[in-house]
Amino acid sequence: MGLREEKKERTRRQIADTAWVLFADRGFEQVTVAEVAAEAGVSEATVFNYFASKEDLFFERLDRYGLSLVDGVASRPAAESPLAAFRRLLLTSGGLLARLDEDPRALDRLRTINRVIAGSPSLRAREQLSFARIAETLAASLPGDPVTAHVVAYSLVGVQRSLVQHVRTAILAGEIPDDLAARAEQAFTLLEHGLG
Template sequence: MSIETMGLRESKKRETRQSISDHATRLFLEHGFEDTTIAEIAAAARVAKKTVTNYFPHKEDLAFDHHEEFVASLADAVRSRAPGESALAALRRVFTASIEAHDPVAGFAGPDFVQMIAKSPTLTNRLRDLHDLREEALEGVLADATGAEPGGIAPRAAAALLGTAHRVLFGRIQELTLAGEDDARIAAVVSGAAEQVFDLLEPALGGYATA
């Protein structure tokens, strides 16, 4: 198989995946997550049900299309920190940039989408699971960065503190979105909140896991 053929095949896969995701999101917003079936999504995207589940093994993955990026986000921020930069400083810098960019991974998903999550017990539970998985991924990177033993308490505690900080800020973005604030106002409010949150962590973690 030529490189060109492989490239076309991968491009087609990305298009199919995006089409399924777009149709699923539309149906979820129109009818609610719980009341939308995989069969309806497949019909709307003009693919087989098996194709949908091949791309998205779990129905929740159709709603949280960026879940892999979300889970890896904190770990990636620490992994790519600059020389002399601590884990906390890297996470503060990356979070500030995500707020300025109104990044969906940070929580900027729009009122309709946030309302959909709030109304769905399944999605609310899945979001909680994703936060937990993100914290676990961060713990692994912190353990590697500090040379800690597997299961060491220090990276676990640090990941819990840093993960909770991001969880709280994510929740604040959702609260403001549901309250009807626009993205610019949300960014301004959460930017100030983030300064307070990260400042609280500075005495304990300011020098932790410095590159």
């Protein structure tokens, strides 16, 4: 990566990190893009150069993580199935779900993220769009029949969505989500052996 690209990535990260602090402190709906820009030390136009909407700014991390899952499945070893690769990546690639047992701050971040999403209809809608985009991108990377590729991609992303929903339900009820790895393994085993 050249110096120009590094600077752009730093600016993008600075805007996203600044927005996250503001969203966590005040809620998504109460923060304007102008406030994010001022706090990040950039113009509002600069924010929109990097992010098409405020919702895109919020979901930048989920979108980037989803693309890393897609890239990991696309670059998997030839002997590894898409299901096995997605399972491996989802449970070990550094997402908050994978770090919940290891990183004490991960639970606080999950609480904040889920509280903010639960409080915003536009974020809940954008989250569904994010998962659909991940599934569509994954389907496009899989070989073979397009219908089969879509079934596989949406099933794999469905496991991720189900785990996210399990975590959200637990957190909003004031509980700590437990046994995520075991629940993920159970879901992937169900897919691996067929739903029948």
